[in-house]
Amino acid sequence: xxxxxxxxxxxxxxxxxxxxxxxxxxxxxxxxxxxxxxxxxxxxxxxxxxxxxxxxxxxxxxxxxxxxxxxxxxxxxxxxxxxxxxxxxxxxxxxxxxxxxxxxxxxxxxxxxxxxxxxxxxxxxxxxxxxxxxxxxxxxxxxxxxxxxxxxxxxxxxxxxxxxxxxxxxxxxxxxxxxxxxxxxxxxxxxxxxxxxxxxxxxxxxxxxxxxxxxxxxxxxxxxxxxxxxxxxxxxxxxxxxxxxxxxxxxxxxxxxxxxxxxxxxxxxxxxxxxxxxxxxxxxxxxxxxxxxxxxxxxxxxxxxxxxxxxxxxxxxxxxxxxxxxxxxxxxxxxxxxxxxxxxxxxxxxxxxxxxxxxxxxxxxxxxxxxxxxxxxxxxxxxxxxxxxxxxxxxxxxx
Amino acid sequence: xxxxxxxxxxxxxxxxxxxxxxxxxxxxxxxxxxxxxxxxxxxxxxxxxxxxxxxxxxxxxxxxxxxxxxxxxxxxxxxxxxxxxxxxxxxxxxxxxxxxxxxxxxxxxxxxxxxxxxxxxxxxxxxxxxxxxxxxxxxxxxxxxxxxxxxxxxxxxxxxxxxxxxxxxxxxxxxxxxxxxxxxxxxxxxxxxxxxxxxxxxxxxxxxxxxxxxxxxxxxxxxxxx
Numbered sequence: 239x240x241x242x243x244x245x246x247x248x249x250x251x252x253x254x255x256x257x258x259x260x261x262x263x264x265x266x267x268x269x270x271x272x273x274x275x276x277x278x279x280x281x282x283x284x285x286x287x288x289x290x291x292x293x294x295x296x297x298x299x300x301x302x303x304x305x306x307x308x309x310x311x312x313x314x315x316x317x318x319x320x321x322x323x324x325x326x327x328x329x330x331x332x333x334x335x336x337x338x339x340x341x342x343x344x345x346x347x348x349x350x351x352x353x354x355x356x357x358x359x360x361x362x363x364x365x366x367x368x369x370x371x372x373x374x375x376x377x378x379x380x381x382x383x384x385x386x387x388x389x390x391x392x393x394x395x396x397x398x399x400x401x402x403x404x405x406x407x408x409x410x411x412x413x414x415x416x417x418x419x420x421x422x423x424x425x426x427x428x429x430x431x432x433x434x435x436x437x438x439x440x441x442x443x444x445x446x447x448x449x450x451x452x453x454x455x456x457x458x459x460x461x462x463x464x465x466x467x468x469x470x471x472x473x474x475x476x477x478x479x480x481x482x483x484x485x486x487x488x489x490x491x492x493x494x495x496x497x498x499x500x501x502x503x504x505x506x507x508x509x510x511x512x513x514x515x516x517x518x519x520x521x522x523x524x525x526x527x528x529x530x531x532x533x534x535x536x537x538x539x540x541x542x543x544x545x546x547x548x549x550x551x552x553x554x555x556x557x558x559x560x561x562x563x564x565x566x567x568x569x570x571x572x573x574x575x576x577x578x579x580x581x582x583x584x585x586x587x588x589x590x591x592x593x594x595x596x597x598x599x600x601x602x603x604x605x606x607x608x609x610x611x612x613x614x615x616x617x618x619x620x621x622x623x624x625x626x627x628x629x630x631x632x633x634x635x636x637x
Numbered sequence: 638x639x640x641x642x643x644x645x646x647x648x649x650x651x652x653x654x655x656x657x658x659x660x661x662x663x664x665x666x667x668x669x670x671x672x673x674x675x676x677x678x679x680x681x682x683x684x685x686x687x688x689x690x691x692x693x694x695x696x697x698x699x700x701x702x703x704x705x706x707x708x709x710x711x712x713x714x715x716x717x718x719x720x721x722x723x724x725x726x727x728x729x730x731x732x733x734x735x736x737x738x739x740x741x742x743x744x745x746x747x748x749x750x751x752x753x754x755x756x757x758x759x760x761x762x763x764x765x766x767x768x769x770x771x772x773x774x775x776x777x778x779x780x781x782x783x784x785x786x787x788x789x790x791x792x793x794x795x796x797x798x799x800x801x802x803x804x805x806x807x808x809x810x811x812x813x814x815x816x817x818x819x820x821x822x823x824x825x826x827x828x829x830x831x832x833x834x835x836x837x838x839x840x841x842x843x844x845x846x847x848x849x850x851x852x853x854x855x856x857x858x859x860x861x862x863x
Contacts, residue, residue: 240749243742251737540733543694545722545750545795547715630689633733 244541244554245561252530256562259526263566266519267609268573270512274601275574276581276593277505281498283591284310285491289430290362291337292467293488295319295327295477296459301487302497308339308459309490310431310589311349314407315341318456319484327460332469335360338457340443343403343415348389350403350436352443354378360463362428373397373423378439384423386433388586395421405448415446431590462488516609519566523559524616531623538624539632552625559617560610567606574602638706640798640831641668641691646700647857648686660686662857663700666849670798673822673832675842678851682858684835687851688801691833692725693717705798722751726792726830728821730804732784734776740787741772747794762790765827766820782813789821793828800825802834806841818844 299316328336340352376382405413470488477486578595649657678684766786806814
């Protein structure tokens with residue numbers, strides 16, 4: 239009971255420095271955990287995200303651009319391909335499903351993607367298809383739209399609402415199309431980039447007034463689901479090595495992993511920065527306790543005069559540093575949740591990729607353990623000073 | 638056998654000129670169990686250092702301090718801490734209460750390094766010194782006299798065999814000083830503790846049957862100005 243009492247009393251007696259130091263630990267610890275979780279979850283989410291497809295076929299371009307455009311609905315389309323290319327790959331014996339898509343329009347920044355009703359047969363996750371939660375599926379050839387759940391929420395559109403699409407992938411109010419689309423359905427959340435897309439019949443994009451007449455017989459890409467993912471090797475050979483007109487991006491995870499591989503150095507720098515921030519915060523524990531040692535000397539001398547052993551005082555100072563870190567790390571979880579929630583919202587808005595702030599990650603145990611351990615270690619320096627406090631000199635007055 | 642037996646006790650500090658400044662040089666001193674002895678000592682007589690040596694706060698350079706049959710002089714610091722926590726109570730002129738702790742917590746701390754915290758005994762001690770209504774008061778919420786009484790209760794908290802009191806009434810007014818001294822002596826008697834008190838106050842010294850002059854006891858003491 240004695241040690242916890244001494245520690246608790248000391249924390250209370252130095253309340254301001256306790257709060258300030260714990261706050262610095264909270265910010266550093268929260269930042270450390272948030273950066274780690276956002277980094278690893280983003281990496282996982284992007285590399286494991288394929289929206290239910292194994293490959294993308296598109297115009298000759300970089301595979302990454304093709305995947306970002308067709309799967310994540312980011313980046314510009316690298317160009318169009320003739321409808322016949324879709325027909326060819328759809329007939330290939332290795333292909334289970336080929337879904338043509340056409341892009342080029344938006345509504346307030348949310349992409350319109352033209353496709354066929356086969357979209358609703360795609361399993362984006364085992365046992366889960368793109369299902370309409372409200373309303374119904376669009377019918378080919380009609381000016382009907384089915385909205386991804388996130389797009390519908392952000393645009394505040396509901397079944398029965400009507401809207402005019404805008405030309406281009408970025409919103410420009412001067413680029414309004416004359417066509418009027420009606421929202422006929424809203425998809426249930428899939429936690430894929432499809433959630434932030436406005437899906438319309440393929441013909442809608444192809445025949446939109448103002449589009450190049452050539453585009454009526456063209457598409458932007460084909461999303462491919464293979465009967466056996468290994469079969470992608472043969473198709474890759476056929477399109478990428480033997481041909482020079484199209485690009486077959488397969489496997490999607492590897493294509494995205496290459497992106498993360500290119501920015502791995504940035505990850506390392508980020509890791510180093512957050513560890514430095516954590517080290518500075520634990521250093522603040524040392525500075526705070528060490529600077530207050532002069533005013534603690536008399537209390538330490540009194541405790542010693544009452545019979546407290548020097549190692550008890552040593553332990554009390556180390557425990558006080560650890561206790562500040564414990565308080566800080568409890569608050570750090572609030573900081574962590576704040577940062578990850580904001581980061582998850584931004585990432586979802588920008589990419590459609592969903593992060594879970596409440597998901598378990600080992601860093602959530604490692605970071606508190608490391609911060610508390612480092613703070614206790616930092617406490618050794620003032621603890622040595624406390625250990626060496628001259629009892630007789632600090633029990634004034636002396637005659 | 639005396640409770641406290643001191644022989645050839647010497648303690649010196651390094652002087653600014655590099656030599657040794659002898660502060661305590663006591664050839665012999667004895668204190669019986671439950672005895673109450675006052676030492677008269679002016680400033681510079683080495684009284685605090687002498688008490689700190691007995692309490693084990695300081696280690697002697699040479700000599701012997703036997704407390705309750707145990708030789709303190711050869712003990713390591715942690716062992717002397719243990720002896721102080723279990724056998725000695727200490728009352729300081731400035732009380733030395735821990736300001737962040739309540740009256741009750743100050744007394745409980747006096748126990749916790751020794752026999753262990755006994756909340757009921759701590760409350761009984763505070764009741765004995767008339768502070769049963771101030772258990773949860775911080776030192777700054779108590780008068781000077783009340784703070785001294787908390788210090789007395791704390792000194793007795795570990796059921797010591799010896800209570801050391803260094804100018805315990807030095808910070809009190811005349812009335813409080815007399816009451817406080819009476820309380821210290823009665824409380825020590827009731828708890829079976831010997832009392833070794835140091836003071837330069839003639840009225841305080843006049844209350845004791847046994848008074849020894851520290852400047853005679855301690856050969857290193859500065860001689861009083863006549």
